[in-house]
Amino acid sequence: MTAFGKLIRTTAFRLTLVYLFLFALFAASLLGYFAWNTRRLINEQITTTVNAETAEIETIYARRGLRGLSLTLAYRALRPGANLYLVTTPEGRSFGGNVESLSPGVMASTGWSETAYRRLDEQDSANHRALVRVTELTDGFRLLVGRDLEERRRLFGIVAKAAQWSLLVVIVLGIGGGIFVARRVLRRIDAMTGTTRRIMAGDLSGRLPVGRSGDELDRLAENLNAMLERIEALMMGLKEVSDNIAHDLKTPLTRLRNRAEEALASSGSEAEYRAALERTIEESDGLIRTFNALLMIARAESGQARGNMDDFDAADVAKGIHELYEPLAEDDGMTLRVRTGTARLHGNRELISQALANLVENAIKYGKPSPVVQPLDPAAAARTREVLIEARREGDRVLLSVTDHGPGIPEGDRKHAVERFVRLEASRTLPGSGLGLSLANAVATLHGGELRLGDSRPGLTATLVIPALSAAGDRLAAQTPDVPQKVA
Incomplete structure (x- = not known):
């Protein structure tokens, strides 16, 4: 398709033609109304x-x-710009006046009529038009008085010429403006098309150009760029997951295979075979947990879990996690406490529970204070081995936080800590897959919130920040009694 063909097929050019037609129609109607009204006024003045x-x-x-x-007609006929006068006898002969000829039948009937005429003093044979009135005098004489319509004809000529030039200017400017607008829009569309082709070719870093006018194309480009950024982030996440699975799961799979091979080669008794199978099952369970965590993160990041959202109180989730993990914390020498208030939200209860459970597991596993900084006071030492779960509302947000008093995470590593399979130096000697914080971050993002990692001096405070219920939900929740704060 030629450039001109693309140009005239653009929506902007077609809209310009439509507006041009409507404007020309309006201008013609306005000029026509002006001409008709002027004609009416001139006719009224003449009559x-x-x-x-x-x-x-x-x-x-x-x-x-x-x-x-x-004598009166002779005098009046000599005045500049005189009207038309004619008196005829009962036989139809001219008796006086300044009219030499009229259209046939004009003097035959009385009343108003528009006729062609020629004056007595005119040398040429050109006929003019006049609006005349014929009245009957006594004794059969008839009187014609009229006025030339040249003024009306000139005015119509002026209006017609103005209409022609106006329409010509409107058409030229309209088509020129349409071509200018269409070319401008077409350039922007072509730029967008070129970017989309690069993106389809695999360059996900491409972005649509955004101008400074803030028009609908700029808003569309901004929204599409936001969508492309999200797609690029998802694709990068998919690539990272693939790379991480290839690297981080290769070691446990290799270890699983080596143990099975070792059992076949060296085990001789039933007890040794059973022990080898138990280690194999334990390793397989760890792999299954890793894949389940990856699937859960994928569901959260893709938004597939939005269909299972409901209204619930985050305090109930915090209490359930406390009850579930309190024995595990005690076995590990830690104390697990919970503090809750009314904190109703709308979300996926299963995912939020899993995210909070991951934060609690991390706090129990990595939140033990360093032996070299243990306080001498037994009460203070007990507080350093305490993990606190909190669920509360703060403004229009619900905060689910887990606080420990361990070594924490350095501020420079906190952004890196929420990535998949990332394990910091302090935690590499402990079991784990490095997916706990990544899952919690994905769940918070799914619910329109965020995961915050802060310093509890000493230790780490990991907080899920999730929007609370809407005002309508709050009114509904206000009908039920609040759950008083409780320290367990």
């Missing part, structure tokens, strides 16, 4: 003038007879 003069001449005839009528 008023002719009626007044006819009445004067009839009065003169009634008082002074034919002689006075003849």
